[in-house]
Every structure is written in structure tokens, then in C-alpha cells.
Amino acid sequence: xxxxxxxxxxxxxxxxxxxxxxxxxxxxxxxxxxxxxxxxxxxxxxxxxxxxxxxxxxxxxxxxxxxxxxxxxxxxxxxxxxxxxxxxxxxxxxxxxxxx
Numbered sequence: 001x002x003x004x005x006x007x008x009x010x011x012x013x014x015x016x017x018x019x020x021x022x023x024x025x026x027x028x029x030x031x032x033x034x035x036x037x038x039x040x041x042x043x044x045x046x047x048x049x050x051x052x053x054x055x056x057x058x059x060x061x062x063x064x065x066x067x068x069x070x071x072x073x074x075x076x077x078x079x080x081x082x083x084x085x086x087x088x089x090x091x092x093x094x095x096x097x098x099x100x
Contacts, residue, residue, distance in 0.1 A: 031083050032067060038091070039065045047072060048088035049081055059092055 026034070038045050039062040049056045058079055064071040070086075072079045 026089075028067075028083060031086060031089070032065070034089055035062060035065055035070055035083070038062055038089070039070075044092040045072075046088075046090045046092050047081065047086055050085050050087055 035045075037043075042061050044059065044061055046057060046059045049058060058072050058074055058081070060072045060074040060079075062070050063073050063078075067083075069080055069082050072081060
């Protein structure tokens with residue numbers, strides 16, 4: 001029964017995240033809170049990242065978070081990203097396939 005509750009809680013969290021528009025008007029504290037929830041629940045996330053006059057996208061899980069940066073584990077690599085470079089955070093429904 002506990003596994004069912006956890007599954008339902010994670011599903012509800014995912015649905016709540018989908019209802020929120022995660023754009024650049026988020027404060028640093030709001031980004032940390034949202035990313036901490038993604039980290040704690042090991043949810044797959046799509047991050048839009050700005051840098052060097054370019055915009056990139058990374059999809060993966062967050063194995064590490066600080067007040068200044070996160071590490072994203074994609075299917076191919078680990079990427080260190082400054083929180084100030086993240087204008088958009090979106091949950092992803094698809095299954096994440098890690099390479100062994």
C-alpha cells in the first residue's frame with residue numbers, strides 16, 4: 001500500500017508541475033525549490049539553458065544541486081549548469097533510457 005501512495009504522490013507532483021508555467025520570471029529561490037523537488041523525486045526534466053548568446057536544451061535527471069548550479073545526467077553525459085542560466089524548467093513524461 002505504501003508503494004501505491006508514493007506512486008500517487010509522484011503522479012500528483014508531476015501533474016502540479018505541469019500546471020505551473022516555468023519561465024524566467026521565477027526567482028532564484030523558486031528555481032531552487034522546483035529543482036529540489038525534481039531532484040528529490042528523481043523526475044526527468046527538460047531544461048532550457050542560455051549561454052554564449054545561444055539557447056540549448058537538456059533532458060535528464062538531477063543528481064546534484066547547490067544554490068548556484070545543478071548537475072544534469074543526460075543519456076550521454078553529465079552537465080554542470082548555473083541556475084542563473086536556466087530560464088525554463090519542464091517535467092518530461094517519457095521514459096529516460098540511461099546508457100550503462
